[in-house]
Amino acid sequence: MNKVVLMGRLTRDPEVRYTQGDNPMAIARYTLAVDRRFKREGEATADFISCITFGKQAEFAEKYFRQGLKIIVCGRIQTGSYTNREGKKVYTTDVVIEEQDFAEGKGAAKESNQGNNSAAGRPIEDADGFMNIPDGIDEELPFS
Template sequence: MNKVILMGRLTRDPEVRYSAGENSIAIARYTLAVDRRFKKDGEATADFIGCVAFGKQAEFAERYFRQGIRIVVTGRIQTDSYTNKDGNKVYTTDVIVEEQEFAESKAASERHTGQTVETPLGAADANGFMNIPDGIDEELPFS
């Protein structure tokens, strides 16, 4: 079984690119700083783990994830290798994202990062209320 669950903070905004071709898909790459359980010489240490999200997950990351926010990622580890332009073999290890979500409230994230984080439709804010965009009233199943 290949299953990974990580919780950490984004080291920078996700880098998003789109595949070439008619049916292009979004590909988001970001790095999570995941605190280690034990301190070394009294200092907290972290591992920096590369994550890759595809499709809707990548679009979500592009829209809502910002440097410093804490998220939880579930996925699988994937290793690969390639030969760089100098002829050296380079080995890579990434987490392929299957699920991702916020690991702290919007208010806590804003306190930590110092910037406003947009609340996605359907997600509750710090007060437990959902963000419903203007003009969507006619699509709601109640009146």
């Protein structure tokens, strides 16, 4: 079984490209900074995981994902290799995203980037206990 579940923050805005042809398809690449639970003195406190997604998922990432946003992704690990311009073989490891979702409310990414994490890492909720839905996503919801 090849199944990966990650929660982390986007290190930059997703990079989105479209394939050529009659039916162009979006391909989004982004990197997640995933905190390590156990930290040793002098070691990095996060891992930086390369992610790739296709089609509607990629278009969604392009529209709504921004640097600093905390997201949850599910997918699979895929390895590959290519020969670079210098003729050296380069090995790659990516998580191919099958599902992705928000892990916090709209304003939380801005707060965490400013060091004002008053929600202690929890999603921002309305008084009724539900997480806020980002602006402009209403037309993509399967219900009204």
